Amino acid sequence: MAITGRPPSANPRNRNPKSYDWTSIEAVPFDGPSPDLPRNGRKRWHAETLAWWEAVRRMPHCRLWTETDWRVAMETAVLVDAFWRGEANRAAELRLRAAKLGLTHEDRLKLRIRYTTPGEDTDAPATPDPAAVTRLDERRRRLGSGA
Template structure:
């Protein structure tokens, strides 16, 4: 079944092209290394109101998540500021894996800003080079793979 509604106008006939009215600013970045998950202490309050400090223990899932970001091709361009934001996100990730259901929406929003899922990367217009190479190989290896190629060489009969 085809899409709903009329076909879109050709791009050259559209009245509105949504071009940016402000030129972008190009800056040189200074990528930085991923920091380690920090050691810190939290204060617990018991039922009687007494407080005690204890060392925060990062959940194993958060440690794996942090290591995954270190191996991500996206991390090659992360600046010190990016790692700082991702470190804050790691704390939200830890809260989520420690059973805090209120942390899930915040974790989703924060991780999306870094391109965590294929949908997030599509929204951020991030494409992995392997995908481009695979598309090119597919076009070269199967000349009749697209619609025009399938009908190439056919002639209309009167």
């Protein structure tokens, strides 16, 4: 049974071109300058908030952050602290802020940030191994369409 619909275009166009390319960052913990969490009023920061901040401030892509990015991260720490103190209604905002900061692998993919192995040449184009490429002419011959 034939598939209905328009056949694929011989000259496909991407109507939404990429506005920026991938940013490659060596997967080495950031050890540059980063702000400490400010005083939290009269109470101490929750232990989980302090652990979160230490993990965030060491992410490799923090070397790209500007002063405003660090400010957003510090403001997010306030929400993390409230969440760990039982305010579960902060979870939705935390999820959005985590995506903006690139805290998870999926978030970094959306931001087009990739971690690379230290010393890896990121500018070299990936060339496939010729032995791993499927031979289409042999498959066509087996299917009877000729080659």
